[in-house]
Amino acid sequence: MAGADENPQQVHAAAWLALGTVIRLQVVTQETQRVVDEAMEDALAAIQSVEAACSRFDADSELVRLMKQPAGQAVPVSPILFQSLQFALEVAKLTEGRFDPVVGARMEALGFTRHYVTQETLAWDEEASPESSYRDIELNAHNQTVCLKRALHLDLGAVAKGLAVDLASKQLAAYGFAGFVVDAGGDVYVSGRDLGEAPWKVHIRHPDNRLDSLATLSVTDAAVCTSGDYERRSPFNGELHHIVNAQSSGPTSIRSLTVIAPFTMMADAFSTAAFTYPPMEAVQLLEQAGLTGLVVTEGLDILRTAGMEDYLHEPIQ
Amino acid sequence: MAGQMNAKFVTLCTLAVGAIYATGYAITAEGHAQGSPFSQQSPSAAGSAAGTGAVATASSGTSKVASSATKKGGESTQGNSKTSQSGTGSSSGSGSSSTSPSKSSTSSSASGNKSSSSQSTAKYIDGTYTGSAANRIGAVSVAVAIKGGKIGSVQITSCNTHYPQSYIDPVLPDYVISHQSTSIPVVSGATLSTADFYYAVTQALAKAQNPSYKG
Numbered sequence: 001m002a003g004a005d006e007n008p009q010q011v012h013a014a015a016w017l018a019l020g021t022v023i024r025l026q027v028v029t030q031e032t033q034r035v036v037d038e039a040m041e042d043a044l045a046a047i048q049s050v051e052a053a054c055s056r057f058d059a060d061s062e063l064v065r066l067m068k069q070p071a072g073q074a075v076p077v078s079p080i081l082f083q084s085l086q087f088a089l090e091v092a093k094l095t096e097g098r099f100d101p102v103v104g105a106r107m108e109a110l111g112f113t114r115h116y117v118t119q120e121t122l123a124w125d126e127e128a129s130p131e132s133s134y135r136d137i138e139l140n141a142h143n144q145t146v147c148l149k150r151a152l153h154l155d156l157g158a159v160a161k162g163l164a165v166d167l168a169s170k171q172l173a174a175y176g177f178a179g180f181v182v183d184a185g186g187d188v189y190v191s192g193r194d195l196g197e198a199p200w201k202v203h204i205r206h207p208d209n210r211l212d213s214l215a216t217l218s219v220t221d222a223a224v225c226t227s228g229d230y231e232r233r234s235p236f237n238g239e240l241h242h243i244v245n246a247q248s249s250g251p252t253s254i255r256s257l258t259v260i261a262p263f264t265m266m267a268d269a270f271s272t273a274a275f276t277y278p279p280m281e282a283v284q285l286l287e288q289a290g291l292t293g294l295v296v297t298e299g300l301d302i303l304r305t306a307g308m309e310d311y312l313h314e315p316i317q
Numbered sequence: 318m319a320g321q322m323n324a325k326f327v328t329l330c331t332l333a334v335g336a337i338y339a340t341g342y343a344i345t346a347e348g349h350a351q352g353s354p355f356s357q358q359s360p361s362a363a364g365s366a367a368g369t370g371a372v373a374t375a376s377s378g379t380s381k382v383a384s385s386a387t388k389k390g391g392e393s394t395q396g397n398s399k400t401s402q403s404g405t406g407s408s409s410g411s412g413s414s415s416t417s418p419s420k421s422s423t424s425s426s427a428s429g430n431k432s433s434s435s436q437s438t439a440k441y442i443d444g445t446y447t448g449s450a451a452n453r454i455g456a457v458s459v460a461v462a463i464k465g466g467k468i469g470s471v472q473i474t475s476c477n478t479h480y481p482q483s484y485i486d487p488v489l490p491d492y493v494i495s496h497q498s499t500s501i502p503v504v505s506g507a508t509l510s511t512a513d514f515y516y517a518v519t520q521a522l523a524k525a526q527n528p529s530y531k532g
Contacts, residue, residue, distance in 0.1 A: 014472065015472070015473040015476075016470060016471055016472045016473060017459070017471040017472075017473065017511050017514055017518070018470070018471070020511060021509075021511060022473070022509045022510075022511065022514075026503075044470065045342070046342060048470070049342035049344060052344045053344050062344055078340075078343055078344045079336045079337045079340050079343070080337050080342065080344065083332075083333035083336060083337060084333075086329070086333070087329055087330070087333060090325075090326070090329060094322075118468075119515070163333065163334075163337075166330065166334050167334060167337060167338065167342070170334055170338055181503050183503060183504075185509070186504060186505050186506045187505075188503055188504075188505050190503060200503055201502070201503065202503045202504070202505050203502055203503065203504045203505065204504075204505050204506055205504055205505070205506035213504070217505075224505040225505060226505040226506030227506075228506050256506060258505060258506070262327055262330070263326075263327065263330035263331075263334070265330050265333065265334075266326050266327070266330050288322060289322050289323055289326065290322060290323025290324075291323065
Protein backbone atom coordinates (compact mmCIF):
# COMPACT_ATOMS: atom_id res chain seq x y z
CA MET A 1 0.00 0.00 0.00
CA ALA A 2 1.24 3.43 -0.87
CA GLY A 3 2.54 5.63 1.90
CA ALA A 4 0.22 8.17 3.39
CA ASP A 5 2.16 11.10 2.02
CA GLU A 6 1.89 10.12 -1.62
CA ASN A 7 -1.83 9.56 -1.58
CA PRO A 8 -4.03 12.61 -1.37
CA GLN A 9 -7.30 12.30 0.45
CA GLN A 10 -10.27 11.61 -1.75
CA VAL A 11 -13.98 11.59 -1.27
CA HIS A 12 -15.75 8.36 -2.18
CA ALA A 13 -19.49 8.24 -2.52
CA ALA A 14 -22.19 5.69 -3.27
CA ALA A 15 -25.97 5.39 -2.98
CA TRP A 16 -28.53 2.62 -2.55
CA LEU A 17 -32.23 2.19 -1.96
CA ALA A 18 -32.88 0.64 1.43
CA LEU A 19 -35.15 1.18 4.44
CA GLY A 20 -37.72 2.73 2.14
CA THR A 21 -35.42 5.59 1.30
CA VAL A 22 -32.23 6.65 -0.43
CA ILE A 23 -29.07 5.71 1.47
CA ARG A 24 -25.97 7.75 0.71
CA LEU A 25 -22.49 7.14 2.04
CA GLN A 26 -19.47 9.39 1.77
CA VAL A 27 -15.97 8.54 2.94
CA VAL A 28 -12.97 10.87 3.02
CA THR A 29 -9.73 8.94 3.13
CA GLN A 30 -6.33 8.17 1.63
CA GLU A 31 -7.16 4.48 1.67
CA THR A 32 -7.61 2.48 -1.52
CA GLN A 33 -10.90 1.96 -3.27
CA ARG A 34 -10.82 -1.66 -2.13
CA VAL A 35 -10.77 -0.69 1.54
CA VAL A 36 -13.53 1.84 1.00
CA ASP A 37 -15.63 -0.74 -0.85
CA GLU A 38 -15.27 -3.16 2.00
CA ALA A 39 -16.20 -0.53 4.58
CA MET A 40 -19.25 0.51 2.59
CA GLU A 41 -20.32 -3.13 2.29
CA ASP A 42 -20.16 -3.43 6.05
CA ALA A 43 -22.17 -0.25 6.51
CA LEU A 44 -24.81 -1.30 3.99
CA ALA A 45 -25.05 -4.75 5.57
CA ALA A 46 -25.80 -3.14 8.94
CA ILE A 47 -28.54 -1.03 7.35
CA GLN A 48 -30.03 -4.06 5.59
CA SER A 49 -30.10 -5.96 8.88
CA VAL A 50 -32.22 -3.22 10.42
CA GLU A 51 -34.54 -3.39 7.43
CA ALA A 52 -34.85 -7.17 7.77
CA ALA A 53 -35.77 -6.70 11.43
CA CYS A 54 -37.96 -3.60 11.41
CA SER A 55 -39.70 -3.17 8.05
CA ARG A 56 -43.48 -3.13 8.26
CA PHE A 57 -43.82 -3.60 4.50
CA ASP A 58 -41.95 -6.86 4.16
CA ALA A 59 -43.88 -10.02 4.99
CA ASP A 60 -40.62 -11.71 5.98
CA SER A 61 -39.44 -9.02 8.37
CA GLU A 62 -39.14 -9.88 12.00
CA LEU A 63 -41.48 -7.05 12.93
CA VAL A 64 -44.27 -8.32 10.66
CA ARG A 65 -43.83 -11.86 11.95
CA LEU A 66 -44.05 -10.53 15.52
CA MET A 67 -47.30 -8.73 14.72
CA LYS A 68 -48.77 -11.92 13.27
CA GLN A 69 -48.23 -13.85 16.49
CA PRO A 70 -51.29 -14.35 18.68
CA ALA A 71 -51.75 -11.53 21.19
CA GLY A 72 -50.55 -12.19 24.72
CA GLN A 73 -47.64 -14.41 23.79
CA ALA A 74 -44.02 -13.62 24.71
CA VAL A 75 -41.98 -13.79 21.51
CA PRO A 76 -38.18 -13.86 21.46
CA VAL A 77 -36.76 -11.21 19.13
CA SER A 78 -33.39 -10.06 17.83
CA PRO A 79 -31.37 -7.35 19.56
CA ILE A 80 -32.19 -4.95 16.70
CA LEU A 81 -35.95 -5.30 17.12
CA PHE A 82 -35.77 -5.37 20.91
CA GLN A 83 -33.64 -2.26 21.17
CA SER A 84 -35.75 -0.37 18.60
CA LEU A 85 -38.92 -1.15 20.52
CA GLN A 86 -37.35 -0.31 23.86
CA PHE A 87 -36.18 3.07 22.64
CA ALA A 88 -39.52 3.83 20.98
CA LEU A 89 -41.34 2.98 24.21
CA GLU A 90 -39.11 5.32 26.24
CA VAL A 91 -39.88 8.20 23.89
CA ALA A 92 -43.58 7.26 23.98
CA LYS A 93 -43.57 7.40 27.79
CA LEU A 94 -41.74 10.73 27.82
CA THR A 95 -44.25 12.30 25.42
CA GLU A 96 -47.21 10.54 27.05
CA GLY A 97 -48.14 8.85 23.83
CA ARG A 98 -47.89 11.75 21.38
CA PHE A 99 -45.07 9.74 19.93
CA ASP A 100 -46.26 6.15 19.67
CA PRO A 101 -44.83 3.29 17.63
CA VAL A 102 -48.36 1.84 17.58
CA VAL A 103 -49.59 3.96 14.71
CA GLY A 104 -49.41 1.33 12.04
CA ALA A 105 -53.16 1.13 11.53
CA ARG A 106 -53.41 4.91 11.23
CA MET A 107 -50.55 4.97 8.72
CA GLU A 108 -52.30 2.31 6.70
CA ALA A 109 -55.56 4.27 6.78
CA LEU A 110 -53.63 7.20 5.29
CA GLY A 111 -52.38 4.99 2.50
CA PHE A 112 -48.75 4.42 3.52
CA THR A 113 -48.92 0.75 2.74
CA ARG A 114 -46.64 -0.08 -0.14
CA HIS A 115 -43.18 -1.53 -0.17
CA TYR A 116 -40.77 0.97 -1.69
CA VAL A 117 -39.21 -1.51 -4.13
CA THR A 118 -41.89 -4.04 -4.95
CA GLN A 119 -44.91 -1.75 -4.38
CA GLU A 120 -46.60 -4.75 -2.84
CA THR A 121 -49.01 -4.34 0.04
CA LEU A 122 -49.37 -6.64 2.99
CA ALA A 123 -52.62 -8.35 3.85
CA TRP A 124 -53.58 -8.63 7.51
CA ASP A 125 -55.76 -11.36 8.90
CA GLU A 126 -56.57 -9.38 11.93
CA GLU A 127 -57.58 -5.74 12.27
CA ALA A 128 -55.59 -3.69 14.72
CA SER A 129 -57.52 -2.83 17.81
CA PRO A 130 -58.50 0.87 17.60
CA GLU A 131 -57.59 1.60 21.23
CA SER A 132 -54.22 -0.06 20.98
CA SER A 133 -51.23 1.97 22.12
CA TYR A 134 -47.64 1.63 23.29
CA ARG A 135 -49.02 0.54 26.67
CA ASP A 136 -49.97 -2.76 25.07
CA ILE A 137 -46.33 -3.65 24.45
CA GLU A 138 -44.49 -5.50 27.18
CA LEU A 139 -40.75 -6.03 26.96
CA ASN A 140 -38.75 -8.52 28.98
CA ALA A 141 -35.13 -7.40 28.93
CA HIS A 142 -33.86 -10.52 30.62
CA ASN A 143 -35.37 -12.94 28.10
CA GLN A 144 -35.28 -10.48 25.18
CA THR A 145 -38.94 -11.13 24.48
CA VAL A 146 -41.82 -8.94 23.35
CA CYS A 147 -45.43 -9.49 24.30
CA LEU A 148 -48.14 -7.63 22.38
CA LYS A 149 -51.15 -7.64 24.65
CA ARG A 150 -53.63 -7.10 21.83
CA ALA A 151 -53.70 -7.08 18.06
CA LEU A 152 -51.84 -3.97 17.00
CA HIS A 153 -49.80 -2.57 14.15
CA LEU A 154 -46.35 -1.16 14.79
CA ASP A 155 -44.35 1.39 12.86
CA LEU A 156 -40.74 1.75 13.91
CA GLY A 157 -39.84 4.12 11.10
CA ALA A 158 -38.89 7.03 13.35
CA VAL A 159 -36.46 4.87 15.34
CA ALA A 160 -35.19 2.20 12.98
CA LYS A 161 -33.83 4.56 10.34
CA GLY A 162 -31.81 6.38 12.98
CA LEU A 163 -30.58 3.13 14.48
CA ALA A 164 -29.52 1.94 11.03
CA VAL A 165 -27.49 5.11 10.52
CA ASP A 166 -25.85 4.67 13.92
CA LEU A 167 -24.91 1.06 13.19
CA ALA A 168 -23.56 1.92 9.75
CA SER A 169 -21.56 4.74 11.35
CA LYS A 170 -20.10 2.33 13.87
CA GLN A 171 -18.98 0.08 11.01
CA LEU A 172 -17.33 2.96 9.16
CA ALA A 173 -15.76 4.32 12.35
CA ALA A 174 -13.90 1.02 12.78
CA TYR A 175 -11.88 1.82 9.65
CA GLY A 176 -10.47 5.05 11.07
CA PHE A 177 -11.30 7.18 8.03
CA ALA A 178 -10.58 10.90 8.17
CA GLY A 179 -14.25 11.56 7.73
CA PHE A 180 -17.53 10.00 6.67
CA VAL A 181 -21.22 10.71 6.21
CA VAL A 182 -24.11 8.28 6.51
CA ASP A 183 -27.35 9.68 5.14
CA ALA A 184 -30.63 7.74 5.18
CA GLY A 185 -33.20 9.90 3.45
CA GLY A 186 -32.02 13.07 5.11
CA ASP A 187 -31.31 11.51 8.51
CA VAL A 188 -27.63 12.26 8.63
CA TYR A 189 -24.64 11.33 10.78
CA VAL A 190 -21.37 13.16 10.08
CA SER A 191 -18.01 12.15 11.49
CA GLY A 192 -14.50 13.57 11.36
CA ARG A 193 -13.62 16.10 8.71
CA ASP A 194 -14.68 16.82 5.16
CA LEU A 195 -12.26 16.93 2.24
CA GLY A 196 -11.26 20.47 3.15
CA GLU A 197 -10.36 19.22 6.64
CA ALA A 198 -13.18 21.28 8.11
CA PRO A 199 -16.24 20.18 10.08
CA TRP A 200 -19.02 18.97 7.79
CA LYS A 201 -21.52 21.46 6.41
CA VAL A 202 -25.03 20.12 6.71
CA HIS A 203 -27.78 21.97 4.88
CA ILE A 204 -31.32 21.96 6.22
CA ARG A 205 -33.74 21.80 3.35
CA HIS A 206 -36.20 24.60 2.96
CA PRO A 207 -39.76 23.44 3.71
CA ASP A 208 -41.14 25.21 0.65
CA ASN A 209 -38.49 24.35 -1.90
CA ARG A 210 -36.60 21.12 -2.11
CA LEU A 211 -33.83 22.79 -4.09
CA ASP A 212 -33.13 25.35 -1.42
CA SER A 213 -31.41 25.31 1.90
CA LEU A 214 -32.98 27.01 4.90
CA ALA A 215 -29.79 27.12 6.94
CA THR A 216 -26.35 25.57 6.92
CA LEU A 217 -24.86 23.93 9.98
CA SER A 218 -21.21 23.31 10.70
CA VAL A 219 -21.08 20.14 12.72
CA THR A 220 -19.17 16.92 13.26
CA ASP A 221 -19.45 13.65 15.18
CA ALA A 222 -23.16 14.25 15.48
CA ALA A 223 -26.48 13.38 13.92
CA VAL A 224 -28.79 15.88 12.23
CA CYS A 225 -32.38 14.86 11.54
CA THR A 226 -35.17 16.97 10.10
CA SER A 227 -38.86 16.15 10.11
CA GLY A 228 -40.96 18.08 7.65
CA ASP A 229 -44.55 18.36 6.53
CA TYR A 230 -43.36 18.25 2.91
CA GLU A 231 -42.30 14.66 3.14
CA ARG A 232 -44.48 11.83 1.87
CA ARG A 233 -47.92 13.33 1.63
CA SER A 234 -50.78 10.92 2.08
CA PRO A 235 -51.98 9.58 -1.27
CA PHE A 236 -55.56 9.87 0.02
CA ASN A 237 -55.48 13.29 1.60
CA GLY A 238 -52.86 15.84 0.58
CA GLU A 239 -53.37 17.72 3.84
CA LEU A 240 -52.08 14.79 5.82
CA HIS A 241 -48.46 13.75 5.84
CA HIS A 242 -46.70 10.77 7.34
CA ILE A 243 -45.95 12.14 10.79
CA VAL A 244 -48.99 11.29 12.81
CA ASN A 245 -49.82 12.58 16.26
CA ALA A 246 -51.14 9.45 17.83
CA GLN A 247 -53.73 11.41 19.82
CA SER A 248 -55.35 13.63 17.22
CA SER A 249 -55.82 13.66 13.50
CA GLY A 250 -55.38 17.26 12.35
CA PRO A 251 -52.36 18.80 10.67
CA THR A 252 -49.72 20.36 12.89
CA SER A 253 -48.51 23.92 12.83
CA ILE A 254 -44.82 23.11 12.48
CA ARG A 255 -43.40 23.12 8.95
CA SER A 256 -40.11 21.50 9.78
CA LEU A 257 -38.06 20.60 12.82
CA THR A 258 -34.36 19.83 13.04
CA VAL A 259 -32.57 18.07 15.89
CA ILE A 260 -28.83 17.69 16.49
CA ALA A 261 -27.89 14.79 18.79
CA PRO A 262 -25.01 12.46 19.57
CA PHE A 263 -26.98 9.52 18.11
CA THR A 264 -29.12 9.42 14.99
CA MET A 265 -31.71 7.24 16.72
CA MET A 266 -32.15 10.04 19.25
CA ALA A 267 -32.24 12.84 16.67
CA ASP A 268 -34.70 10.88 14.52
CA ALA A 269 -37.10 9.95 17.33
CA PHE A 270 -37.05 13.41 18.92
CA SER A 271 -37.50 15.29 15.65
CA THR A 272 -40.54 13.10 14.97
CA ALA A 273 -41.88 13.34 18.52
CA ALA A 274 -41.41 17.11 18.89
CA PHE A 275 -43.11 17.63 15.52
CA THR A 276 -46.43 16.63 17.09
CA TYR A 277 -46.35 19.56 19.55
CA PRO A 278 -47.14 23.23 19.03
CA PRO A 279 -43.91 25.09 18.10
CA MET A 280 -43.06 26.58 21.51
CA GLU A 281 -43.68 23.30 23.30
CA ALA A 282 -41.56 21.51 20.75
CA VAL A 283 -38.63 23.77 21.58
CA GLN A 284 -39.23 23.09 25.29
CA LEU A 285 -39.28 19.34 24.75
CA LEU A 286 -35.94 19.48 22.97
CA GLU A 287 -34.41 21.68 25.67
CA GLN A 288 -35.71 19.39 28.39
CA ALA A 289 -34.07 16.49 26.64
CA GLY A 290 -30.82 18.43 26.48
CA LEU A 291 -30.96 18.55 22.67
CA THR A 292 -30.21 21.32 20.22
CA GLY A 293 -32.44 22.14 17.31
CA LEU A 294 -34.65 24.52 15.43
CA VAL A 295 -38.33 24.68 14.60
CA VAL A 296 -39.82 26.30 11.49
CA THR A 297 -43.40 27.47 12.01
CA GLU A 298 -46.24 27.84 9.55
CA GLY A 299 -45.32 31.49 9.12
CA LEU A 300 -41.72 30.42 8.39
CA ASP A 301 -40.50 31.88 11.68
CA ILE A 302 -37.51 30.02 13.03
CA LEU A 303 -37.43 29.16 16.73
CA ARG A 304 -34.15 27.87 18.17
CA THR A 305 -33.19 26.00 21.27
CA ALA A 306 -30.40 27.27 23.48
CA GLY A 307 -27.01 26.50 21.96
CA MET A 308 -28.22 26.39 18.36
CA GLU A 309 -26.01 29.38 17.41
CA ASP A 310 -22.92 27.25 17.98
CA TYR A 311 -23.84 25.05 15.02
CA LEU A 312 -24.89 27.68 12.50
CA HIS A 313 -22.33 27.97 9.75
CA GLU A 314 -23.65 31.40 8.90
CA PRO A 315 -26.45 33.46 10.43
CA ILE A 316 -29.94 32.70 9.14
CA GLN A 317 -31.38 35.57 7.12
CA MET B 318 -32.90 17.78 34.84
CA ALA B 319 -32.13 18.33 31.22
CA GLY B 320 -28.73 16.82 31.73
CA GLN B 321 -30.21 13.75 33.37
CA MET B 322 -32.72 13.16 30.65
CA ASN B 323 -30.13 13.62 27.96
CA ALA B 324 -27.85 11.20 29.77
CA LYS B 325 -30.66 8.66 29.96
CA PHE B 326 -31.34 8.65 26.23
CA VAL B 327 -27.67 8.81 25.31
CA THR B 328 -27.09 5.79 27.55
CA LEU B 329 -29.99 3.95 25.92
CA CYS B 330 -28.53 4.61 22.47
CA THR B 331 -25.04 3.58 23.54
CA LEU B 332 -26.32 0.33 25.00
CA ALA B 333 -28.56 -0.38 22.02
CA VAL B 334 -25.83 0.10 19.44
CA GLY B 335 -23.35 -1.84 21.57
CA ALA B 336 -25.69 -4.77 22.16
CA ILE B 337 -26.58 -5.09 18.49
CA TYR B 338 -23.00 -4.74 17.31
CA ALA B 339 -21.83 -7.40 19.76
CA THR B 340 -24.30 -9.93 18.41
CA GLY B 341 -23.41 -9.34 14.78
CA TYR B 342 -26.81 -8.14 13.58
CA ALA B 343 -28.40 -11.55 13.86
CA ILE B 344 -32.07 -11.55 12.96
CA THR B 345 -34.38 -14.01 14.59
CA ALA B 346 -36.09 -15.92 11.84
CA GLU B 347 -38.56 -18.69 11.57
CA GLY B 348 -37.08 -22.15 11.62
CA HIS B 349 -33.50 -21.18 11.21
CA ALA B 350 -31.53 -18.20 12.27
CA GLN B 351 -31.00 -16.20 9.17
CA GLY B 352 -27.71 -14.54 9.78
CA SER B 353 -27.61 -11.24 8.16
CA PRO B 354 -24.41 -9.90 6.75
CA PHE B 355 -22.01 -9.36 9.54
CA SER B 356 -18.79 -7.57 9.88
CA GLN B 357 -15.37 -8.76 10.68
CA GLN B 358 -14.99 -6.10 13.30
CA SER B 359 -17.31 -7.96 15.53
CA PRO B 360 -15.75 -11.22 16.54
CA SER B 361 -18.84 -12.71 18.10
CA ALA B 362 -20.66 -12.24 14.85
CA ALA B 363 -18.93 -15.16 13.27
CA GLY B 364 -20.08 -17.35 16.08
CA SER B 365 -23.70 -16.41 16.03
CA ALA B 366 -24.33 -16.18 12.35
CA ALA B 367 -21.93 -18.56 10.72
CA GLY B 368 -23.17 -21.65 12.43
CA THR B 369 -26.49 -21.57 10.74
CA GLY B 370 -25.30 -22.07 7.24
CA ALA B 371 -27.65 -19.39 6.16
CA VAL B 372 -25.18 -16.61 6.00
CA ALA B 373 -26.83 -14.29 3.61
CA THR B 374 -23.97 -12.31 2.31
CA ALA B 375 -24.74 -8.94 1.06
CA SER B 376 -21.07 -8.88 0.41
CA SER B 377 -20.53 -9.95 -3.09
CA GLY B 378 -23.10 -8.07 -5.01
CA THR B 379 -23.69 -4.92 -3.14
CA SER B 380 -20.65 -2.86 -3.04
CA LYS B 381 -20.15 -0.99 -6.13
CA VAL B 382 -18.53 2.09 -5.38
CA ALA B 383 -19.02 4.94 -7.30
CA SER B 384 -16.59 7.70 -7.37
CA SER B 385 -15.04 6.15 -10.39
CA ALA B 386 -18.18 4.72 -11.92
CA THR B 387 -18.75 6.91 -14.87
CA LYS B 388 -21.82 6.73 -16.96
CA LYS B 389 -22.17 8.65 -20.14
CA GLY B 390 -24.71 11.35 -20.52
CA GLY B 391 -27.10 9.87 -23.01
CA GLU B 392 -27.25 6.43 -21.60
CA SER B 393 -29.31 3.91 -23.39
CA THR B 394 -32.26 2.54 -21.59
CA GLN B 395 -31.98 -0.86 -23.15
CA GLY B 396 -28.50 -1.66 -22.17
CA ASN B 397 -27.04 -4.78 -20.93
CA SER B 398 -29.43 -7.44 -19.98
CA LYS B 399 -27.31 -8.98 -17.32
CA THR B 400 -24.20 -7.15 -16.39
CA SER B 401 -21.97 -8.56 -13.83
CA GLN B 402 -21.05 -6.44 -10.91
CA SER B 403 -17.72 -5.52 -12.32
CA GLY B 404 -19.23 -4.52 -15.60
CA THR B 405 -20.83 -1.33 -14.49
CA GLY B 406 -18.02 0.14 -12.58
CA SER B 407 -15.06 0.10 -14.85
CA SER B 408 -12.84 2.79 -13.63
CA SER B 409 -12.14 5.56 -15.98
CA GLY B 410 -8.74 7.03 -15.92
CA SER B 411 -7.78 8.38 -12.62
CA GLY B 412 -6.32 6.66 -9.68
CA SER B 413 -8.32 3.78 -8.53
CA SER B 414 -7.74 0.47 -10.14
CA SER B 415 -10.85 -1.53 -10.52
CA THR B 416 -11.00 -4.25 -7.97
CA SER B 417 -12.72 -7.53 -7.93
CA PRO B 418 -16.01 -7.35 -6.15
CA SER B 419 -15.43 -10.28 -3.94
CA LYS B 420 -14.20 -9.64 -0.50
CA SER B 421 -10.65 -10.74 -0.22
CA SER B 422 -10.38 -10.28 3.46
CA THR B 423 -10.40 -12.60 6.40
CA SER B 424 -13.60 -13.79 7.99
CA SER B 425 -16.05 -16.12 6.43
CA SER B 426 -15.46 -18.17 3.37
CA ALA B 427 -19.10 -17.77 2.61
CA SER B 428 -18.74 -14.28 1.36
CA GLY B 429 -18.12 -14.10 -2.31
CA ASN B 430 -19.64 -17.34 -3.39
CA LYS B 431 -22.96 -16.59 -4.75
CA SER B 432 -25.26 -19.48 -5.15
CA SER B 433 -25.97 -21.11 -1.85
CA SER B 434 -28.69 -23.23 -3.36
CA SER B 435 -30.36 -23.60 -6.68
CA GLN B 436 -33.26 -21.24 -7.09
CA SER B 437 -35.17 -23.04 -9.79
CA THR B 438 -38.53 -21.98 -8.45
CA ALA B 439 -37.60 -18.68 -6.87
CA LYS B 440 -39.20 -15.53 -8.16
CA TYR B 441 -35.91 -14.09 -9.39
CA ILE B 442 -32.69 -15.59 -10.71
CA ASP B 443 -29.51 -14.67 -8.88
CA GLY B 444 -27.32 -12.07 -10.49
CA THR B 445 -27.05 -8.34 -10.90
CA TYR B 446 -29.45 -6.58 -13.25
CA THR B 447 -29.53 -3.01 -14.40
CA GLY B 448 -32.44 -0.76 -15.14
CA SER B 449 -32.73 2.85 -16.28
CA ALA B 450 -35.53 5.36 -16.51
CA ALA B 451 -36.23 9.03 -16.96
CA ASN B 452 -38.28 10.76 -14.30
CA ARG B 453 -38.88 14.15 -12.73
CA ILE B 454 -35.30 14.45 -11.53
CA GLY B 455 -33.51 13.32 -14.67
CA ALA B 456 -32.19 9.98 -15.91
CA VAL B 457 -31.44 7.34 -13.32
CA SER B 458 -29.89 3.88 -13.43
CA VAL B 459 -29.91 1.20 -10.78
CA ALA B 460 -28.22 -2.16 -10.30
CA VAL B 461 -30.39 -4.70 -8.52
CA ALA B 462 -28.53 -7.64 -6.98
CA ILE B 463 -30.59 -10.81 -6.56
CA LYS B 464 -29.32 -13.26 -3.96
CA GLY B 465 -30.98 -16.49 -3.02
CA GLY B 466 -33.91 -15.59 -5.26
CA LYS B 467 -34.61 -12.38 -3.41
CA ILE B 468 -33.69 -8.74 -3.79
CA GLY B 469 -30.36 -8.34 -2.03
CA SER B 470 -29.58 -4.73 -2.74
CA VAL B 471 -30.54 -1.89 -5.02
CA GLN B 472 -27.70 0.45 -5.87
CA ILE B 473 -28.10 3.76 -7.62
CA THR B 474 -25.39 3.60 -10.26
CA SER B 475 -26.09 6.81 -12.06
CA CYS B 476 -28.34 9.80 -11.88
CA ASN B 477 -28.07 12.67 -14.31
CA THR B 478 -30.27 15.36 -12.90
CA HIS B 479 -31.41 18.34 -14.91
CA TYR B 480 -31.25 20.57 -11.88
CA PRO B 481 -28.88 23.53 -11.78
CA GLN B 482 -25.52 23.39 -10.09
CA SER B 483 -26.91 25.05 -7.01
CA TYR B 484 -29.18 22.10 -6.38
CA ILE B 485 -28.48 21.22 -2.77
CA ASP B 486 -29.30 17.56 -2.96
CA PRO B 487 -26.89 15.78 -5.24
CA VAL B 488 -27.53 12.24 -6.27
CA LEU B 489 -24.41 10.20 -6.01
CA PRO B 490 -22.26 9.24 -7.74
CA ASP B 491 -22.47 11.73 -10.59
CA TYR B 492 -21.83 14.71 -8.39
CA VAL B 493 -18.34 13.49 -7.61
CA ILE B 494 -17.50 13.18 -11.26
CA SER B 495 -19.06 16.37 -12.49
CA HIS B 496 -17.60 18.41 -9.66
CA GLN B 497 -14.13 16.86 -9.72
CA SER B 498 -14.33 15.46 -6.23
CA THR B 499 -15.00 18.63 -4.37
CA SER B 500 -17.03 18.27 -1.24
CA ILE B 501 -20.48 16.87 -1.72
CA PRO B 502 -23.32 18.67 0.01
CA VAL B 503 -25.05 16.91 2.87
CA VAL B 504 -28.72 17.73 3.42
CA SER B 505 -30.89 17.07 6.43
CA GLY B 506 -34.54 16.56 5.52
CA ALA B 507 -35.27 14.17 2.70
CA THR B 508 -35.74 15.50 -0.76
CA LEU B 509 -35.25 12.43 -2.90
CA SER B 510 -37.87 9.76 -3.01
CA THR B 511 -37.55 6.07 -3.75
CA ALA B 512 -40.42 6.67 -6.19
CA ASP B 513 -37.90 8.48 -8.39
CA PHE B 514 -36.22 5.13 -8.98
CA TYR B 515 -39.28 2.94 -9.27
CA TYR B 516 -39.33 2.45 -13.04
CA ALA B 517 -35.62 1.77 -13.19
CA VAL B 518 -36.01 -0.88 -10.49
CA THR B 519 -39.03 -2.37 -12.25
CA GLN B 520 -37.02 -2.68 -15.45
CA ALA B 521 -34.18 -4.42 -13.65
CA LEU B 522 -36.56 -6.80 -11.88
CA ALA B 523 -38.24 -7.69 -15.16
CA LYS B 524 -34.88 -8.96 -16.38
CA ALA B 525 -34.41 -10.94 -13.20
CA GLN B 526 -37.74 -12.77 -13.45
CA ASN B 527 -37.48 -16.52 -13.27
CA PRO B 528 -39.57 -17.97 -16.12
CA SER B 529 -40.31 -21.07 -14.09
CA TYR B 530 -41.59 -19.15 -11.08
CA LYS B 531 -45.17 -20.03 -10.33
CA GLY B 532 -47.01 -17.69 -8.09
